[in-house]
Amino acid sequence: MATFQIEGGHSLKGEIVPQGAKNEALQILCAVLLTDDQVIIENIPDIRDVNKLIGILGNLGVKIQKLGKGKYSFVSDKLHLEYLESELFKEEGSSLRGSIMIVGPLLAKYGKGYIPRPGGDKIGRRRLDTHFEGFIKLGATFRYNKEERFYGVEAPKGLKGAYMLLEEASVTGTANIVMAAVLAKGETTIYNAACEPYLQQLCKMLVSMGANIQGIGSNLLKIEGVDKLTGCTHRVLPDMIEIGSWIGLAAMTKSELTIKNVSWDNLGLIPTTFRKLGITVEKNGDDLYIPAHKNGYEVKSFIDGSIMNISDAPWPGFTPDLLSIMLVVATQARGSVLIHQKMFESRLFFVDKLIDMGAKIILCDPHRATIIGHDFKSNLKATTMTSPDIRAGISLLIAALSAKGTSTIHNIEQIDRGYEDIDGRLRAIGAKITRI
Numbered sequence: 529m530a531t532f533q534i535e536g537g538h539s540l541k542g543e544i545v546p547q548g549a550k551n552e553a554l555q556i557l558c559a560v561l562l563t564d565d566q567v568i569i570e571n572i573p574d575i576r577d578v579n580k581l582i583g584i585l586g587n588l589g590v591k592i593q594k595l596g597k598g599k600y601s602f603v604s605d606k607l608h609l610e611y612l613e614s615e616l617f618k619e620e621g622s623s624l625r626g627s628i629m630i631v632g633p634l635l636a637k638y639g640k641g642y643i644p645r646p647g648g649d650k651i652g653r654r655r656l657d658t659h660f661e662g663f664i665k666l667g668a669t670f671r672y673n674k675e676e677r678f679y680g681v682e683a684p685k686g687l688k689g690a691y692m693l694l695e696e697a698s699v700t701g702t703a704n705i706v707m708a709a710v711l712a713k714g715e716t717t718i719y720n721a722a723c724e725p726y727l728q729q730l731c732k733m734l735v736s737m738g739a740n741i742q743g744i745g746s747n748l749l750k751i752e753g754v755d756k757l758t759g760c761t762h763r764v765l766p767d768m769i770e771i772g773s774w775i776g777l778a779a780m781t782k783s784e785l786t787i788k789n790v791s792w793d794n795l796g797l798i799p800t801t802f803r804k805l806g807i808t809v810e811k812n813g814d815d816l817y818i819p820a821h822k823n824g825y826e827v828k829s830f831i832d833g834s835i836m837n838i839s840d841a842p843w844p845g846f847t848p849d850l851l852s853i854m855l856v857v858a859t860q861a862r863g864s865v866l867i868h869q870k871m872f873e874s875r876l877f878f879v880d881k882l883i884d885m886g887a888k889i890i891l892c893d894p895h896r897a898t899i900i901g902h903d904f905k906s907n908l909k910a911t912t913m914t915s916p917d918i919r920a921g922i923s924l925l926i927a928a929l930s931a932k933g934t935s936t937i938h939n940i941e942q943i944d945r946g947y948e949d950i951d952g953r954l955r956a957i958g959a960k961i962t963r964i
């Protein structure tokens with residue numbers, strides 16, 4: 529278990545180049561399984577989850593070549609499908625959430641896909657029903673070994689297009705079904721599809737490989753199956769959750785930061801939501817500029833004067849992955865705010881660490897927390913803590929950087945799952961952080 533030691537209370541300054549998006553990269557990497565041809569992917573982040581998935585692809589027999597920083601070539605012309613039934617796969621497949629998305633491509637191309645219960649953040653129940661109900665609609669048979677928590681779908685005679693209305697707009701579920709449907713016979717309609725930029729990117733990549741997908745960017749996708757897909761070159765977007773994390777960091781540490789080439793058009797409600805907390809976020813070409821908030825930031829109220837409420841919703845709503853960061857930033861705002869995490873049940877429990885540090889937070893129930901901001905009249909106090917999940921981890925790191933004194937964060941592997949060289953990049957803008 530690695531640890532960060534952070535001397536907080538210092539302002540930072542400089543430019544940050546965002547990494548490639550974790551959640552897009554995980555989808556895109558699975559899509560390489562759909563063709564025998566070479567696929568080149570650029571801007572792949574060097575983070576634990578992505579590297580684990582690349583390892584799984586390698587063990588499956590994909591020929592992988594690193595062509596440069598973040599740039600890889602993949603050729604999936606000959607797979608070792610027996611790996612899917614090995615003990616090694618049970619261990620590796622269950623170590624991250626994104627591995628679930630190898631099932632759709634394998635089912636479509638090889639007639640079978642298996643997966644142990646995938647890992648990822650322990651942030652509440654994370655059902656896979658949407659994925660498997662979709663595969664069943666496409667004609668697959670499904671089995672689940674409860675003892676081993678091992679899922680399997682098979683369709684030896686191939687998949688057949690179908691109409692489906694998803695029970696929920698699951699991100700990885702939609703990606704999985706889309707990747708299965710592109711090689712199914714006939715037309716598939718997916719209604720209540722997730723439509724976040726990363727899914728749009730996946731669909732655009734598949735189209736460039738020869739797939740026929742209509743409705744990209746909407747929640748109604750129509751896919752006409754094709755016999756075969758070809759290779760392509762694809763570039764991963766900047767990571768919007770990382771960009772949001774840098775905005776939160778700048779505000780809490782009263783730092784002036786420029787985040788380069790953020791792909792503004794794909795940030796959705798992120799800038800607007802930070803502005804609700806009174807944080808200035810400026811567009812400068814495709815860069816995002818945050819001035820030093822020397823006089824703090826004041827929470828806005830709604831038109832009727834009621835208390836500000838920040839909650840998550842499927843895209844184009846505000847992403848649940850930034851609510852922990854919003855929460856920590858609110859602890860130093862002028863005013864009060866209600867954070868409502870609607871999707872996940874156990875993502876707010878990390879607030880006890882912030883309360884230990886002196887933040888004024890009422891955890892109303894597992895989904896809602898009211899934060900009464902300090903307006904920097906009182907600093908958070910340095911402490912020792914353990915990172916429970918990726919986004920709570922980065923939020924605690926932001927809290928530690930703003931606190932007076934030296935804090936220690938254990939289990940930083942959680943942060944490394946999704947943030948590339950976070951300590952090196954923080955040091956480059958003046959942070960005092962050491963990995964021990």
Ligand SMILES: CC(=O)N[C@H]1[C@@H](OP(=O)(O)OP(=O)(O)OC[C@H]2O[C@@H](n3ccc(=O)[nH]c3=O)[C@H](O)[C@@H]2O)O[C@H](CO)[C@@H](O)[C@@H]1O
Pocket residue numbers: 551554625626652653654655696697698699700701842847848849870871872
């Ligand atoms: C690897 C990856 O890409 N992970 C992301 C993906 O996870 P993932 O695809 O696993 O998440 P899902 O979209 O399936 O759902 C997340 C949770 O929200 C609930 N739910 C979902 C849709 C909905 O309309 N209503 C609802 O309540 C689900 O029951 C589940 O508990 O999307 C999540 C939601 O943006 C993000 O937090 C994760 O970072």
Ligand SMILES: C=C(OP(=O)(O)O)C(=O)O
Pocket residue numbers: 550551577624625626647648649651849918919946
């Ligand atoms: C919840 C997240 O990741 P995962 O779905 O991989 O657990 C996240 O990125 O915030």
